[in-house]
Amino acid sequence: xxxxxxxxxxxxxxxxxxxxxxxxxxxxxxxxxxxxxxxxxxxxxxxxxxxxxxxxxxxxxxxxxxxxxxxxxxxxxxxxxxxxxxxxxxxxxxxxxxxxxxxxxxxxxxxxxxxxxxxxxxxxxxxxxxxxxxxxxxxxxxxxxxxxxxxxxxxxxxxxxxxxxxxxxxxxxxxxxxxxxxxxxxxxxxxxxxxxxxxxxxxxxxxxxxxxxxxxxxxxxxxxxxxxxxxxxxxxxxxxxxxxxxxxxxxxxxxxxxxxxxxxxxxxxxxxxxxxxxxxxxxxxxxxxxxxxxxxxxxxxxxxxxxxxxxxxxxxxxxxxxxxxxxxxxxxxxxxxxxxxxxxxxxxxxxxxxxxxxxxxxxxxxxxxxxxxxxxxxxxxxxxxxxxxxxxxxxxxxxxxxxxxxxxxxxxxxxxxxxxxxxxxxxxxxxxxxxxxxxxxxxxxxxxxxxxxxxxxxxxxxxxxxxxxxxxxxxxxxxxxxxxxxxxxxxxxxxxxxxxxxxxxxxxxxxxxxxxxxxxxxxxxxxxxxxxxxxxxxxxxxxxxxxxxxxxxxxxxxxxxxxxxxxxxxxxxxxxxxxxxxxxxxxxxxxxxxxxxxxxxxxxxxxxxxxxxxxxxxxxxxxxxxxxxxxxxxxxxxxxxxxxxxxx
Amino acid sequence: xxxxxxxxxxxxxxxxxxxxxxxxxxxxxxxxxxxxxxxxxxxxxxxxxxxxxxxxxxxxxxxxxxxxxxxxxxxxxxxxxxxxxxxxxxxxxxxxxxxxxxxxxxxxxxxxxxxxxxxxxxxxxxxxxxxxxxxxxxxxxxxxxxxxxxxxxxxxxxxxxxxxxxxxxxxxxxxxxxxxxxxxxxxxxxxxxxxxxxxxxxxxxxxxxxxxxxxxxxxxxxxxxxxxxxxxxxxxxxxxxxxxxxxxxxxxxxxxxxxxxxxxxxxxxxxxxxxxxxxxxxxxxxxxxxxxxxxxxxxxxxxxxx
Numbered sequence: 001x002x003x004x005x006x007x008x009x010x011x012x013x014x015x016x017x018x019x020x021x022x023x024x025x026x027x028x029x030x031x032x033x034x035x036x037x038x039x040x041x042x043x044x045x046x047x048x049x050x051x052x053x054x055x056x057x058x059x060x061x062x063x064x065x066x067x068x069x070x071x072x073x074x075x076x077x078x079x080x081x082x083x084x085x086x087x088x089x090x091x092x093x094x095x096x097x098x099x100x101x102x103x104x105x106x107x108x109x110x111x112x113x114x115x116x117x118x119x120x121x122x123x124x125x126x127x128x129x130x131x132x133x134x135x136x137x138x139x140x141x142x143x144x145x146x147x148x149x150x151x152x153x154x155x156x157x158x159x160x161x162x163x164x165x166x167x168x169x170x171x172x173x174x175x176x177x178x179x180x181x182x183x184x185x186x187x188x189x190x191x192x193x194x195x196x197x198x199x200x201x202x203x204x205x206x207x208x209x210x211x212x213x214x215x216x217x218x219x220x221x222x223x224x225x226x227x228x229x230x231x232x233x234x235x236x237x238x239x240x241x242x243x244x245x246x247x248x249x250x251x252x253x254x255x256x257x258x259x260x261x262x263x264x265x266x267x268x269x270x271x272x273x274x275x276x277x278x279x280x281x282x283x284x285x286x287x288x289x290x291x292x293x294x295x296x297x298x299x300x301x302x303x304x305x306x307x308x309x310x311x312x313x314x315x316x317x318x319x320x321x322x323x324x325x326x327x328x329x330x331x332x333x334x335x336x337x338x339x340x341x342x343x344x345x346x347x348x349x350x351x352x353x354x355x356x357x358x359x360x361x362x363x364x365x366x367x368x369x370x371x372x373x374x375x376x377x378x379x380x381x382x383x384x385x386x387x388x389x390x391x392x393x394x395x396x397x398x399x400x401x402x403x404x405x406x407x408x409x410x411x412x413x414x415x416x417x418x419x420x421x422x423x424x425x426x427x428x429x430x431x432x433x434x435x436x437x438x439x440x441x442x443x444x445x446x447x448x449x450x451x452x453x454x455x456x457x458x459x460x461x462x463x464x465x466x467x468x469x470x471x472x473x474x475x476x477x478x479x480x481x482x483x484x485x486x487x488x489x490x491x492x493x494x495x496x497x498x499x500x501x502x503x504x505x506x507x508x509x510x511x512x513x514x515x516x517x518x519x520x521x522x523x524x525x526x527x528x529x530x531x532x533x534x535x536x537x538x539x540x541x542x543x544x545x546x547x548x549x550x551x552x553x554x555x556x557x558x559x560x561x562x563x564x565x566x567x568x569x570x571x572x573x574x575x576x577x578x579x580x581x582x583x584x585x586x587x588x589x590x591x592x593x594x595x596x597x598x599x600x601x602x603x604x605x606x607x608x609x610x611x612x613x614x615x616x617x618x619x620x621x622x623x624x625x626x627x628x629x630x631x632x633x634x635x636x637x638x639x640x641x642x643x644x645x646x647x648x
Numbered sequence: 649x650x651x652x653x654x655x656x657x658x659x660x661x662x663x664x665x666x667x668x669x670x671x672x673x674x675x676x677x678x679x680x681x682x683x684x685x686x687x688x689x690x691x692x693x694x695x696x697x698x699x700x701x702x703x704x705x706x707x708x709x710x711x712x713x714x715x716x717x718x719x720x721x722x723x724x725x726x727x728x729x730x731x732x733x734x735x736x737x738x739x740x741x742x743x744x745x746x747x748x749x750x751x752x753x754x755x756x757x758x759x760x761x762x763x764x765x766x767x768x769x770x771x772x773x774x775x776x777x778x779x780x781x782x783x784x785x786x787x788x789x790x791x792x793x794x795x796x797x798x799x800x801x802x803x804x805x806x807x808x809x810x811x812x813x814x815x816x817x818x819x820x821x822x823x824x825x826x827x828x829x830x831x832x833x834x835x836x837x838x839x840x841x842x843x844x845x846x847x848x849x850x851x852x853x854x855x856x857x858x859x860x861x862x863x864x865x866x867x868x869x870x871x872x873x874x875x876x877x878x879x880x881x882x883x884x885x886x887x888x889x890x891x892x893x894x895x896x897x898x899x900x901x902x903x904x905x906x907x908x909x910x911x912x913x914x915x916x917x918x919x920x921x922x923x924x925x926x927x928x929x930x931x932x933x934x935x936x937x938x939x940x941x942x943x944x945x946x947x948x949x950x951x952x953x954x
Contacts, residue, residue: 368769370711381713381763390756391749400752404745410800418953420796424942427751427792428785434759435781442766442777448709507744514743518727521741522753525723526716529873533719536700536869547707547770548864550854561766561774570782573935 001069003042004077004123008116011039015112019105029092032108040085043119047074047081051487066129067120072258075334075491076122076251079341083243084115086466090349091236093462097356107147111237114140114245121248127176127186134172134248138165141245144237145229157228164215164225171212172252179205192259202260206267209256210274217249219308220278223301224598227289230297231361235352238293242300243345247337250307254330258495262318265415272312276422278305279429281577287436287567288580288593292351292361295440296344299387302429303340307333309422310402313409318496320416325405330492331508332401335484339394339477343386346470349463350380354444356459363443363563365453370445373460377445379467384437386474389430392519394477397485400515401508402426435570443563450557479519481512564591655901659734659908664726666909667883668692668876670916674843675850677920692879699872707865709769717764718866718873724757725877725884732887733808736896736904742808747795750807751788754840757877758784765862772854776861779931783846783858786938787839790832793945797829798892800952815895828948830892834918835941837885839934841878844923846934886915 014035021028051074069077088111095104117140120133142165146158179200180186194200215222226246230238253271257263282301289295310333317326353376354369355361370377386393403423410420477484489505549555568591571578576596583590594600619630672689679686706714730740731750739746762780765773799805801822802814819826839846842859854861863874890911896904929937 368709370713385756385759388755388759389752390759391752396749396752400745400748403748404805407745407747407796407799407805410796411803411805417800420800421793421946421949423796424789424793424946428789430755431781431785431788434755434762435785438759438762438766438777438781441763442774446711446713446763446767447769447774511743511745514741514746515749518731518741518743518749521730522723522727525726526719529719529723530716533869533873537704542704542706544708545705547709547768548772549770550772555770557769559771560769561771561778566774566778569778569931570785573782573932 001046001065001067001123003046004069004119005067007039007042007081008119009039010035011112012116014039015109018108018112019103022103022105025096025099028105028108029096032112033089033092036085036088036112040081043077043081047077050074051078051490066126067123068125069123070494071487071491072251072254072494073123075338075488076247077119079247079338080115080118080122080244083341083345083470084111084118084240086469087236087239087243087345087349088112088115090239090352090463090466091234094236094352094356095234096462097459107144107234107237110140110144111240114144114240118244118248122251125188127180127188127191130188131169131172131176135169137245137248138162138169141165141241145233145241147234147237148232151232153228154232157232160225161229164222168212168215168222168249171208171215175205175208175212175256178208188255188259195260200260203264203267205260206256206263209253210267210271213249213252213256214274215249216252217246217304217308218278218301219249219274219304220281220301221597221601223278223282223304224595224602226301227294227297227595230300231291231293235293235348235355238297239345239348239352242297242348243341246300246304247341250304250311250333250337253311254333254495257315258497261497263315265316265319268312268315268319270312271308271315272419272422275305275308275310275312276425278302278308280305280425280432283429283432283436284571284574284578285593285595287432287439288571288578290363290564290591290593292354292363292440292444293348295363295436296347296351299347299433299436300340300344302433303336303344303387306399306402306426306429307336307340309333309426310336310398310405313402313405313419314492314495316409316416316419317405320412320414322409322412322416323496325408325412325416326496327489327492327505328401328405328408328508330495331485331488332398332405334488334491335401336395336398338484338488339386339398339474342470342473342477343383343393343395346379346383346467346474347387349467349470350376350383353460353463353467356463357455357457358453359455360453363440365451366444366449367447367557367560368445368449369454372454372457375464376460376467379464379471380445381441382471382474384441386478388433388437390434391515392478392522394474394481397478397481397512397515399426399430401485432570435567439563439566443566447560448557450560450562479516479523481515482509485509485512653738653740655735656733656738656740659901659905660729660740662905662909663729663734663883663887663912664880666912667879668696669879670882670886670912671849671879673913673916674882674920674923677917678924681921681924692875696872696876699867699875700869702868704868704870707768707770710764710767710865713760714764714767714865715870717760717767718870718877720760721757722873722877722880724753724760725880728753729880729884731807732884733811733891734887734908735901736891736899736908737808737812737901739808742806744805746807747799747805747810751791751795754881755784755788761862761874764866768865770865772861773864775855776858776864779858780862783839783934783938786935786942787836790836790938790941790945793942793949794829794833794836797825797945797948797952800949801825811891812895813897815892816897819895822952825948825951826892828944828951830889832941832945832948833885833889833892834915835937835944837882837889837915838919838922839938839941840885841882841919843919845926845929845937848928882916882919883912886912889915 018028018032117137124130218226286298310329314326314329386395389395389399406423579594579596733739762777765777801818802810804810847858
């Protein structure tokens with residue numbers, strides 16, 4: 001823990017240095033880069049050594065400590081520090097282009113604080129430490145979202161984020177208040193004990209946790225703050241927000257489950273169904289987007305849904321006493337959390353590079369970028385295949401675990417069997433994600449440029465290395481899942497509190513080695529067929545001609561299928577659920593995308609709330625006398641209440 | 649895996665050899681039922697041999713993605729074949745939950761072919777790609793519902809543990825569900841192999857195609873790889889259907905293999921019969937057909953969940 005604390009201090013210090021040395025740009029960049037690298041190393045070392053050690057996990061780092069590390073915390077700490085540092089280093093080059101117009105040192109400092117706060121959230125052991133770190137995280141993220149505050153829509157997105165993140169703080173305060181009423185020190189151990197002795201209202205705690213952490217994670221219907229906030233932030237910050245910060249919601253749910261033990265059945269089923277809804281609706285709404293970063297943000301909603309399905313399955317397994325299924329569910333959820341952090345931040349970094357080179361996020365204005373920025377294009381392709389959940393990459397491994405758990409539920413007896421039908425929902429999600437990412441990849445990188453958008457092709461330089469690191473991580477986990485599955489199972493065992501069986505771990509590692517075999521087989525077969533086919537090819541390159549245009553002589557790049565038309569036939573089948581609406585004029589055609597929850601539920605509700613709150617304006621007179629009366633009467637009221645309670 | 653899987657590999661080689669005959673049988677059936685002579689059953693072999701010897705022309709807009717796609721398509725299909733217990737008992741490579749990998753490999757093949765189509769920058773191929781992913785989005789849940797039915801009926805999570813003895817044992821108890829699942833699988837097969845009523849492999853107008861229009865710009869050996877992978881895909885889905893309808897448990901392996909070959913032929917004949925009996929559906933009707941397939945599998949599931 002000392003090591004981790006020292007590392008986090010270095011991270012904050014490097015942020016302060018980056019801000020203080022604002023004038024001397026090279027020194028500031030260097031200080032921030034090496035400071036981040038040096039600061040993340042001790043924390044990563046502590047977390048990895050805890051996860052790979054064979055000894056039983058230490059119960060906690062001493063009772064009463066505000067921060068401590070167990071395998072569950074360690075798993076999330078790896079995500080926070082690993083992905084956080086990679087994106088922060090990308091941010092050095094990404095933001096350097098904004099000099100001297102903007103004080104980018106501030107952004108570096110805020111990001112360093114955000115990473116530190118997230119590390120604090122996942123290692124906190126008391127209510128106070130947890131909520132303090134949580135609040136710092138929420139506030140710094142707000143300042144990062146409104147970094148480009150000269151645009152009105154960025155300020156609007158920031159406000160929506162701030163309001164929603166405080167709604168979830170209210171829910172969390174309510175949760176801890178309901179739970180920790182009789183707990184003196186407010187440490188997590190005491191909370192667990194109060195849950196075991198059934199002094200805590202577990203049902204209320206779990207519902208408030210689902211609301212608070214669910215909004216943070218971006219679970220439908222609490223997701224609507226997410227797309228605009230994540231699209232407005234600078235791209236490397238989007239990567240941290242989408243890849244890491246929303247995962248603190250998942251961590252929170254898992255930690256609460258750890259503390260309360262097996263939840264009631266209705267809660268587990270609702271988590272599974274919420275996950276299913278988030279997954280299917282998130283990917284559907286992503287398909288409808290025209291803005292690259294909004295599209296990626298909606299995919300976070302989808303992937304949080306997949307993680308939640310794993311979490312729900314894990315909870316169901318512990319409700320119905322199937323520890324093997326519970327282990328599969330929680331392990332799948334944890335592994336998908338890591339995987340999503342890797343490929344989603346990779347996608348956002350790629351989107352940032354595209355934005356820097358072309359100056360636009362509009363998918364329908366781009367095209368043919370693989371010729372301009374080939375390394376970003378290949379890294380993006382790896383991330384796209386991974387996020388769709390296809391072998392041989394990491395997305396497949398975690399989705400396989402969840403699929404296996406869901407289908408395995410079909411082999412049990414009783415109510416749990418019907419959970420297996422959710423596998424079809426997950427399959428639908430995967431197929432829609434395939435449609436979405438072929439759309440993005442095809443429209444962005446392939447074909448010919450739709451508009452001559454390339455402003456400076458040199459802008460890609462410096463942005464590639466972090467992408468390659470993340471892509472390498474995606475490939476490694478996909479081909480050698482054995483490296484991460486045992487560690488994820490150790491973290492999942494914390495949630496299960498030792499109810500998992502050792503046989504399941506052995507079976508999973510055996511299957512993991514078969515996946516490696518299949519992945520290597522795929523690569524080998526592809527190489528063999530490629531070589532055989534290369535033997536058939538003409539030396540000196542094949543002849544080149546124009547694309548077949550249906551015998552039509554003049555084909556222009558404007559005639560390519562656009563991303564919107566690519567998605568149109570699929571979206572039309574889902575009707576109003578897809579949130580698109582078309583405006584067809586005599587010579588014009590427009591497709592608008594809306595968020596069905598925000599625009600049909602959220603805004604009308606907010607309007608009603610504001611109108612009905614008009615009546616309360618009378619109490620705001622602006623005269624100090626009245627405010628003193630309010631304070632005194634509130635005080636007297638509380639004293640009266642205490643006196644009445646004491647009198648009973 | 650204690651012993652080297654000699655017999656599964658032998659079966660795989662036989663299936664690999666026979667695969668191109670299946671589209672030929674389907675087309676021949678269609679011709680016979682509509683009163684024509686039609687192309688010989690072995691036509692695809694001749695086509696493949698001819699294409700393999702031909703040269704290639706690439707479009708100016710294409711990149712390495714376009715050249716890699718047919719190779720990835722074939723290698724994923726071959727690997728999927730290794731997961732399937734072709735002789736009814738053992739697969740070359742199997743692990744719990746490998747049916748997810750089976751679907752995922754076809755997904756990767758589709759991904760690469762679709763991306764290759766987008767690589768040409770042609771609006772025809774973009775349209776075909778869009779249609780392909782639309783159809784796949786509805787075929788995938790149906791396929792997984794069928795898999796779920798099989799898992800529930802047998803209690804097995806592994807393809808080569810499920811076909812054969814467990815499925816034969818499940819028949820007396822779960823016959824209605826298995827029949828429904830087989831019908832659903834047949835509809836999914838029609839969609840996945842691009843046959844009528846979902847897609848018409850013999851149409852000559854780009855605007856009405858799905859799969860064919862995606863591969864307009866592929867030529868020579870590349871096209872041969874794609875055509876061969878298509879035939880193999882039909883064989884693999886045929887194996888699934890045969891495995892569900894006629895689980896082979898007690899036969900000797902030679903008899904099981906003979907049954908498989910016969911079954912595959914019958915599936916191809918059925919595909920041809922469907923093609924001669926009906927026209928292809930309007931494009932916006934295709935998802936309804938696939939939702940119907942999902943509904944059938946869903947009913948099968950509900951019957952098992954009782």
